[in-house]
Amino acid sequence: MDELPPLPLSSGAGFATVAPQNAILDFFFPGISVLSTAVEKYLHIDLNIYIPLVMLLGGLVFVWRYFSDYVWDIVQSYLMSVVDIRVDDEIYNMVMAWVSKQRFSQGARRFVVNTNLNSRSWYLWRYREDEDDDDEEGANESGGQASWEKKKKRALAYTPTFGSHWFWYKGRLLMFRRTQNTQAAAFMTASEREEISISCFGRDPWVLKELLHEARQEYMKHDENKTIIYRGTTKSGSTEPVWQRCMARTSRPFSTVILNEKVKKDLIDDVTDYLDPATRRWYSNRGIPYRRGYLLFGPPGTGKSSISLALAGFFKMRIYIVSLSSVTSSEENLASLFSELPRRCVVLLEDIDTAGLTHTREDGNQVPNSDVAPNNTATPSKSRGQGNGNNNNNNTNNNQPIGRLSLSGLLNILDGVASQEGRVLIMTTNHLEKLDKALIRPGRVDMIVKFDLADAEMTAAIFRAIYAPLEGDKVRAFPSPAATTSSPGTSRALFKSRAGLPTAEEEKAREAEAAEAVRRKEEAIAKVDILSKEFASKIPAREFSPAEIQGFLLKHKRNPEKAVEGAEIWVADTRREKKKEQELKEAQAKREEEESMKKAQEEEGEGKKKKKKKGKKERRSNRKTSSTKSKSRKKDESGSEESSSDGESSSEAESSESESEREAAATKKRSRSAAAVAEEKTTAPAPAPAAEAEPVVVVVHPPPTFTVDTDKANGASLDAQKNTTPREADSGYGTP
Numbered sequence: 001m002d003e004l005p006p007l008p009l010s011s012g013a014g015f016a017t018v019a020p021q022n023a024i025l026d027f028f029f030p031g032i033s034v035l036s037t038a039v040e041k042y043l044h045i046d047l048n049i050y051i052p053l054v055m056l057l058g059g060l061v062f063v064w065r066y067f068s069d070y071v072w073d074i075v076q077s078y079l080m081s082v083v084d085i086r087v088d089d090e091i092y093n094m095v096m097a098w099v100s101k102q103r104f105s106q107g108a109r110r111f112v113v114n115t116n117l118n119s120r121s122w123y124l125w126r127y128r129e130d131e132d133d134d135d136e137e138g139a140n141e142s143g144g145q146a147s148w149e150k151k152k153k154r155a156l157a158y159t160p161t162f163g164s165h166w167f168w169y170k171g172r173l174l175m176f177r178r179t180q181n182t183q184a185a186a187f188m189t190a191s192e193r194e195e196i197s198i199s200c201f202g203r204d205p206w207v208l209k210e211l212l213h214e215a216r217q218e219y220m221k222h223d224e225n226k227t228i229i230y231r232g233t234t235k236s237g238s239t240e241p242v243w244q245r246c247m248a249r250t251s252r253p254f255s256t257v258i259l260n261e262k263v264k265k266d267l268i269d270d271v272t273d274y275l276d277p278a279t280r281r282w283y284s285n286r287g288i289p290y291r292r293g294y295l296l297f298g299p300p301g302t303g304k305s306s307i308s309l310a311l312a313g314f315f316k317m318r319i320y321i322v323s324l325s326s327v328t329s330s331e332e333n334l335a336s337l338f339s340e341l342p343r344r345c346v347v348l349l350e351d352i353d354t355a356g357l358t359h360t361r362e363d364g365n366q367v368p369n370s371d372v373a374p375n376n377t378a379t380p381s382k383s384r385g386q387g388n389g390n391n392n393n394n395n396t397n398n399n400q401p402i403g404r405l406s407l408s409g410l411l412n413i414l415d416g417v418a419s420q421e422g423r424v425l426i427m428t429t430n431h432l433e434k435l436d437k438a439l440i441r442p443g444r445v446d447m448i449v450k451f452d453l454a455d456a457e458m459t460a461a462i463f464r465a466i467y468a469p470l471e472g473d474k475v476r477a478f479p480s481p482a483a484t485t486s487s488p489g490t491s492r493a494l495f496k497s498r499a500g501l502p503t504a505e506e507e508k509a510r511e512a513e514a515a516e517a518v519r520r521k522e523e524a525i526a527k528v529d530i531l532s533k534e535f536a537s538k539i540p541a542r543e544f545s546p547a548e549i550q551g552f553l554l555k556h557k558r559n560p561e562k563a564v565e566g567a568e569i570w571v572a573d574t575r576r577e578k579k580k581e582q583e584l585k586e587a588q589a590k591r592e593e594e595e596s597m598k599k600a601q602e603e604e605g606e607g608k609k610k611k612k613k614k615g616k617k618e619r620r621s622n623r624k625t626s627s628t629k630s631k632s633r634k635k636d637e638s639g640s641e642e643s644s645s646d647g648e649s650s651s652e653a654e655s656s657e658s659e660s661e662r663e664a665a666a667t668k669k670r671s672r673s674a675a676a677v678a679e680e681k682t683t684a685p686a687p688a689p690a691a692e693a694e695p696v697v698v699v700v701h702p703p704p705t706f707t708v709d710t711d712k713a714n715g716a717s718l719d720a721q722k723n724t725t726p727r728e729a730d731s732g733y734g735t736p
């Protein structure tokens with residue numbers, strides 16, 4: 001066996017025998033010379049001849065690593081088109097929905113799985129989670145079970161993981177790139193911290209635009225027959241105002257909002273006319289701002305929001321809702337929100353009465369008599385008059401910002417020079433009388449619609465709307481003789497039992513089944529109609545809102561007879577509850593009033609105390625000066641004493657006499673001034689003057705009867721003060 005050559009790096013002598021290229025290789029790849037010697041010895045392959053090749057490859061890799069990014073940037077900049085997709089825009093959801101359906105996405109070996117593909121970004125938050133897909137499977141099943149079934153059926157979505165992914169679209173090679181933004185703020189959620197882009201070779205990005213358009217179209221299909229609702233709010237973690245997409249609801253048919261038919265028709269006709277492109281041209285030709293405003297007013301729960309949603313759904317417009325009573329509705333925020341509105345949309349301004357007029361929705365109850373009126377003509381003068389009358393009270397501080405929104409600010413936002421044209425503005429209020437005239441003048445509000453508590457007709461209509469069978473409803477058989485005498489061959493059970501019969505008979509049975517369904521439906525409608533009248537007769541007119549009645553009916557949603565039975569009890573219970581609520585409210589208001597009065601009196605008392613203290617100080621300093629004066633006078637007198645010792649006793653007596661005289665005079669003076677103060681107090685509850693706080697006065701002129709009544713004193717009622725001596729006032733305020 002041949003002897004192995006000495007290890008190249010084991011000793012200084014060994015190192016000297018190693019070829020120079022091996023030494024270099026060993027430097028970069030330790031142990032390579034040992035390996036090459038072993039390979040040469042046992043496999044008879046000389047690795048040394050490949051060394052230049054290996055080094056060249058290594059060099060190339062090294063160079064590529066440094067230059068690939070640079071080269072790629074150049075290729076992207078000059079030879080490719082790229083679209084970056086923002087995660088905080090709705091297009092993110094559209095593109096991701098599209099991508100998840102592509103083959104390259106479904107076949108990816110490394111992927112991200114989601115139950116919800118949408119951006120978790122602030123403004124899309126909750127999207128789809130709260131959609132009412134009640135037309136999907138499982139809707140018939142009851143409550144929680146149905147939603148659980150629905151969740152189980154919801155498909156998982158697979159999207160490619162971070163990195164670059166190539167795919168073909170319309171014969172072009174495109175690249176989908178998903179990267180993580182490491183510089184994004186830490187509070188952002190995972191999906192907010194990612195960035196996506198799609199690129200294609202070539203300088204014309206038409207293929208990318210087509211892809212985006214297709215993604216959008218597919219996505220929009222989902223929103224067909226839905227009313228998409230946005231709410232004005234602030235971005236999470238900041239004060240920046242944004243429109244947050246909060247829901248996509250199945251559009252509400254107009255027929256489900258119970259309102260005077262003429263009013264409804266007028267409203268729809270007016271909006272239809274306004275949205276007509278010819279009207280738009282008409283406005284612009286005449287230089288009139290293309291805007292239309294509607295004011296819906298009435299008590300809570302009478303259908304104002306419902307009709308706004310129905311309008312938006314009917315005209316296939318998005319609805320943007322902002323409540324003026326919310327904390328976010330400052331002037332700047334509102335202006336910013338309005339500037340971001342699309343051209344064609346419905347803007348719903350809720351609680352407009354809070355705009356610089358009042359804080360609460362509870363007080364005030366006057367409503368005018370009209371149902372609907374073009375603002376410039378038919379609004380009843382009574383309502384406007386009353387409104388204005390009240391306004392006089394409320395509007396004294398119209399332009400004072402409440403919260404941070406002033407009336408003038410709101411008016412500017414609504415129709416200032418910078419405000420959007422083309423939108424339908426709907427304002428709602430519970431208190432029309434509290435609105436400023438300027439806010440509802442024609443141009444801002446072109447139609448006023450009144451909503452009222454339910455009358456008998458409305459109550460019956462609500463009943464019918466809830467119980468009358470609709471398309472797709474399972475019709476419950478009402479117990480009636482007709483139902484029991486129906487042909488036995490037409491029953492569902494019999495139909496099932498004949499399932500295997502020849503086609504003609506089966507056809508016949510099916511027709512009979514359909515006829516039976518129609519008969520049942522008609523029967524149910526007739527029955528519900530009778531019950532609705534009975535129900536309406538039990539509910540007092542104009543006492544309950546449609547929302548309240550609907551709430552009660554929903555408790556018996558599958559049993560109209562029970563609803564009719566329980567109506568009277570419900571009326572009595574609700575009245576009792578309302579009364580209790582009213583009493584509680586009044587007691588609360590009274591308590592608050594008393595507390596505020598007490599506070600005011602305490603503050604007044606504090607003021608008096610301070611004045612008294614000040615008076616005392618002044619008097620003390622006065623006394624000091626008078627005592628120094630009398631001392632100097634005494635000095636003079638003692639001087640005269642020295643000159644005639646005979647007259648000592650007489651002069652002493654004189655001085656003591658004059659002293660007592662002086663004191664008596666001072667006391668008289670003080671008591672006179674105290675009396676004057678007491679007299680003064682009978683006309684105005686002014687704080688006690690300094691003299692009355694003088695302890696000497698209390699000692700010299702004690703009141704004949706004296707009771708300490710802190711309540712009275714604190715109350716400082718005029719009558720009490722009339723009869724109080726200074727002492728009483730003192731004790732009342734705690735003077736020792």
Ligand SMILES: Nc1ncnc2c1ncn2[C@@H]1O[C@H](COP(=O)(O)OP(=O)(O)OP(=O)(O)O)[C@@H](O)[C@H]1O
Nearest residue numbers: 256257258259299300301302303304305306546547
């Ligand atoms: N006229 C109506 N027709 C049909 N449903 C109504 C009507 N009024 C109220 N409802 C029902 O009552 C509920 C509340 O109605 P809605 O929110 O539209 O009232 P609102 O007048 O906007 O109340 P608020 O002033 O408190 O905002 C809804 O579920 C709606 O279906």
